Amino acid sequence: MKRADRLAAIVQRLLERPGQLHSLTQMSEELGVAKSTISEDLARIRQAFAEAGLGRVETFAGVNGGVRYLPLRGEATIRAWAEELRALLQQPDRVLPGGLIYLVDVLFNPLWAQRVGETFASWFHAQRVEYVLTVETRGVPLALFTAWALGCPMVLARRNSRATEGSAVSIHYASTGSDRIQTMSLARRALPPGSRVLVVDDFMRGGGSVRAMCHLLEEFEAEVAGVAVMIATSVPEEKEVPAYEAMLVLEDVTESHGPRLRLGDRFREG
Amino acid sequence: MKRADRLAAIVQRLLERPGQLHSLTQMSEELGVAKSTISEDLARIRQAFAEAGLGRVETFAGVNGGVRYLPLRGEATIRAWAEELRALLQQPDRVLPGGLIYLVDVLFNPLWAQRVGETFASWFHAQRVEYVLTVETRGVPLALFTAWALGCPMVLARRNSRATEGSAVSIHYASTGSDRIQTMSLARRALPPGSRVLVVDDFMRGGGSVRAMCHLLEEFEAEVAGVAVMIATSVPEEKEVPAYEAMLVLEDVTESHGPRLRLGDRFREG
Structure with a gap:
């Protein structure tokens, strides 16, 4: 040869x-x-x-x-991806009733899931991540490709515990700005005690789901190695989590102009 | 250079x-x-x-x-993966109450999701697959890596329609061997009419979920390019879908011996 x-x-x-x-x-x-x-x-x-x-x-x-x-990428590559993603998500026809944005075509496109996963892996690989955690359902592709890029397993918190996952730890929490009580559970055998875990989600408004994931990790005596989201909203400015990295920040959504996004704060440093 | x-x-x-x-x-x-x-x-x-x-x-x-x-793989590679997966899943401590098997650690391990996805892609790439469809939640990693290996998008059917996905088509169906009526929905904009779609799932017993996905595809005037599951049960022998490919077949589950599996019928041809 x-x-x-x-x-x-x-x-x-x-x-x-x-x-x-x-x-x-x-x-x-x-x-x-x-x-x-x-x-x-x-x-x-x-x-x-x-x-x-x-x-x-x-x-x-x-x-x-x-x-x-x-597959850790340099700052220039990640910035170019964030710019391209921003342009893609600012299309006016993505606005749904209630000021929501249609995102699933992007989240479930392997090309974008892989790019976002490689971005999160590049940002957090130095944190000795052993597992990547998300809560069902839309964050799964991002968490999976983050784990793939880091060479570690991902674990999935469920909205309800399932017979197919054996005994589980469940927590209850209030959604941000509402009195509705939600449940989140994780299989007891999913995570060894003391693991270092990167928390990933697709979209963060108040941070209630992410905080619940961090709370759930406490039950497993796990350490939060970081929090990464694809999109965070600019309002409320104070999130329920102390620190996180967002690829994009959603400024506002109007039916006439479509969603308006900017790059996450991390890109300002460069 | x-x-x-x-x-x-x-x-x-x-x-x-x-x-x-x-x-x-x-x-x-x-x-x-x-x-x-x-x-x-x-x-x-x-x-x-x-x-x-x-x-x-x-x-x-x-x-x-x-x-x-x-990343299409030869028969020998796929058979070796199926054998390794079989050994992994036959561990006695995988048996859960009710004769269920603990699978999520395998399904959400990027290494295995990628191997299974490459297997399905290898089996069905000749069928001109344009989209890969699964229903939430556990089949997502397999469907995602199948789509990744084929270079096409994946689409996700939900158990309930979501405001974040816009208008959706919903169908109702009875679970195999039960009178319980379930719902499955897919965003209207997820799939252009006339698409060729590969249906993927992690586990198939009677085939009710897979049949419901095929039924949902009819509403989109889509063609079923094939059905691929990681595990099918040997009983009932007659499934609610006419044709499918399974990587492994679950023969039975006992708490004393653990799950007993064999390779899918496709491997007999070789």
């Missing part, structure tokens, strides 16, 4: 399963070259990816060592 | 967004070589992938032409 083909084969392996650790020993056996050759190839790939902002190639030494690829 | 680096860069582009069409013109500009050189590189990558059973590299001629990668 020529070097060009070997490099292509290694890139293929790394990219098809982000976050998964690949053994150098196994790779050297499968590709029929010495481990030192694989290491040299990886150094070259790592540098090429770093230069092009294509994500991170991480190597781990030791008996259980190996290499993994994380 | 040396040929080895260029091949690696092309593989990276193809794999990071399965199903998406990449323009040869754009690729040649970005990599700074002639289109004919890119074409030669692609021919080499296509052959290498085909030989290793790593999926399909498709090129399209013409003004809107380009190249795309579909």
Whole structure:
């Protein structure tokens, strides 16, 4: 096998399963070259990816060592995605009765779910995330691709506990600005105690659902590694969660002009 | 840029967004070589992938032409995944009260969702699938990765219509073997008339939910391109749908021995 083909084969392996650790020993056996050759190839790939902002190639030494690829993106790429998403969501025909926005075509489009997931992974990978949590239903694609990009599992809080999930921990909470009591539950076996968890959701107004997820995590003695939402509203300014990152902020929705959004505060720093 | 680096860069582009069409013109500009050189590189990558059973590299001629990668897997790879999944699900501690199986850790693990999605994509890509449909909630990760692997959108049927999805079409149906009437709805704007749709679900007993999805598709004048489930039960043998493909078949569940599964009928052909 020529070097060009070997490099292509290694890139293929790394990219098809982000976050998964690949053994150098196994790779050297499968590709029929010495481990030192694989290491040299990886150094070259790592540098090429770093230069092009294509994500991170991480190597781990030791008996259980190996290499993994994380599709972490640079600031410029993420900003371009946020701008494109903003333009897509500002289409006037997205306005629904009640000042709501039609979002499901975007949320359930794998291309956008993957981009948003890679964005959240890029923002929070340094927080040693072990699980990604969301509550059903619309946030599932974003949480799933965030977990995919980080190479960790996702866990799903349900609106009602289900027989198919065994014993569960349930909490009750009031929706922001209303007296309606809602329930949220998570299977007892979904999360080992002490886990570090990234909380993900598609849309945040007051932050009640996200706060409920954080509260639920306390019951599992889990740590909140961060909170990431695709869209937060500008009003109310004070959310029920102390800190979060939003890709976009919804300023207002009018039937004549459509939704008006701006980039999240994180993009101001740059 | 040396040929080895260029091949690696092309593989990276193809794999990071399965199903998406990449323009040869754009690729040649970005990599700074002639289109004919890119074409030669692609021919080499296509052959290498085909030989290793790593999926399909498709090129399209013409003004809107380009190249795309579909992560379609060979029979041997899919069988190995099915065997591994079977072993994982046969763990005795998966049995829940009522003869149910704990599955959510597998369904919401991106690694398994991706493998199952690639399996369904491999089985049905020849059916010209334009959308992948599932009903909330547990089937979402499988449907999402199936759509991802096919490069098409997914659409989600809800148990109740939602204000956030605008006007919707709702149907009512009886669960298999029960008189309980259930509702299923799909946003009117989710699906253009005449679409070809692959129906995906995680678990099928009588087939009532899947039949309801097919019924819902009739309301959209859509065609059913196929039905794919991760697990079908062996009883009842007659399902409410005429044809489907299952990765695994659940024979029985006992608390002493755990779930007993076999590979789906499709694997017998080989």
